[in-house]
Amino acid sequence: MLQVKHLLDDKGHEILAITPDAPVLDAIKTMAERRIGALLVLKGDELVGIVSERDYARNVVLKGRSSSSTQVFEIMGTEMITVGPDDTVDHCMRLCTNERVRYLPVVDGGKTIGVLSLGDLVKAVISQQTEQIEQLQRYIAG
Template sequence: MNVATILKAKGSDVATVNPALTLAEAARLLTERGIGAVVVMEGRRVIGILSERDIVKAVARGGAEALKAPVRDVMTARVVTCSLNDSVDELMDAMTEGRFRHLPVVEDGELAGIVSIGDVVKHRIAETVMETEALRLYIATG
């Protein structure tokens, strides 16, 4: 199973923001959409990612005043991305190693979607269930 399979099931809609947006506005967007991260774009180019963790860290450092800061000041600028052909195992490795929960999907230089750790776990469980059922069927008919 790969990223393309995940996006086919969940869709390729991605919440994006401009780097000048305030943290308060970005937090509101996360809450309204029920998501944990937004991709920060300048034109059609991915320049960062802003997660709930980034906002919590900013507030811990600067108090409520931090919510007036622009996203560009708090976002993670070194964005790790994946491609449509990356496997679920590759995603799990990247997320575990980098200790992050969201990977923007970039294909041919364009944002094609986003994958969360929840998406990865859901599809890995489904894959495991299918393998188990195939083995049960093999044993029962063998």
């Protein structure tokens, strides 16, 4: 069964993060430059939140706030659902679906070691299903 640690081994363990006291404008610029939809919010090594384009749209743009004077901690989500390296992809997909989240920080022994997006999970499921279909076709043909 495919586990989170396998996805991180393929994807990499790079963590794109910002500090809680940074201006929201910096977070949005980083997300745009890296073509991602969210950043983890770290205070030192401690995971304290996650900030997404959705947070920006709902809590800055729609409220008429300034991106340069609003700090990340003012709009970030703090109730995060995390997973561990031994969790399965199926478990992560269920979490994303049931909890309506798109990003899952990966934490091992209290240390953040990566992040998975819903897109990462979908890609892994499609790859796994394609491999199974090919194996079944070979079995039927053989």
